[in-house]
Amino acid sequence: MTLFTSWQFWAVLSAAFAALTAIFAKVGVENVNSDFATLIRTVVILLVIAGIVMATGQAQTLGSISSKTYTFLILSGVATGASWLCYFRALKLGNAAQVAPIDKLSVVLVAVFGVVFLGERLSGANWLGIALIAAGAVLVAYRA
Incomplete structure (x- = not known):
């Protein structure tokens, strides 16, 4: 390849x-x-x-x-x-630095939709990664 x-x-x-x-x-x-x-x-x-x-x-x-x-x-x-x-x-x-991470929650939604609508399978490690992406996006976008 x-x-x-x-x-x-x-x-x-x-x-x-x-x-x-x-x-x-x-x-x-x-x-x-x-x-x-x-x-x-x-x-x-x-x-x-x-x-x-x-x-x-x-x-x-x-x-x-x-x-x-x-x-x-x-x-x-x-x-x-x-x-x-x-x-x-x-x-x-x-702010771009806050908007973009929330927009990238689409990664999480694609994984969920792929499983629900396309019958794709994710391992436990894959789900952990999805959870970390979601948590990371929220943390980056969070303004203290």
């Missing part, structure tokens, strides 16, 4: 870009409505991803995608949009 085919490599890059997202967004929402800031961000993302898909020849015909896939991608898009709107609103109102 090469670095570029490793899920761990891409997950670490995702975390790094997510961290930069919080910092850039906190500065970006300073003097603009958070919902409008989310719209600007979304347009940028759309253009960048469209460019990547076209440049790499990864486009598919729309008819080649199943209705189940469309349904779940649409639901994912709606959830992403709602998450971004809430995230930018939280950044507008709070």
Whole structure:
């Protein structure tokens, strides 16, 4: 397995870009409505991803995608949009160092939802890790 085919490599890059997202967004929402800031961000993302898909020849015909896939991608898009709107609103109102850890409670929820809805199994050590992530997020966000 090469670095570029490793899920761990891409997950670490995702975390790094997510961290930069919080910092850039906190500065970006300073003097603009958070919902409008989310719209600007979304347009940028759309253009960048469209460019990547076209440049790499990864486009598919729309008819080649199943209705189940469309349904779940649409639901994912709606959830992403709602998450971004809430995230930018939280950044507008709070400190990035407090907002981001609470946002990352999504890690805990993904584990729970994965078990409940997808039938995934987690070991005792996995559950301990999830509990520690939850406790850590709350402790980082807590303001004494």
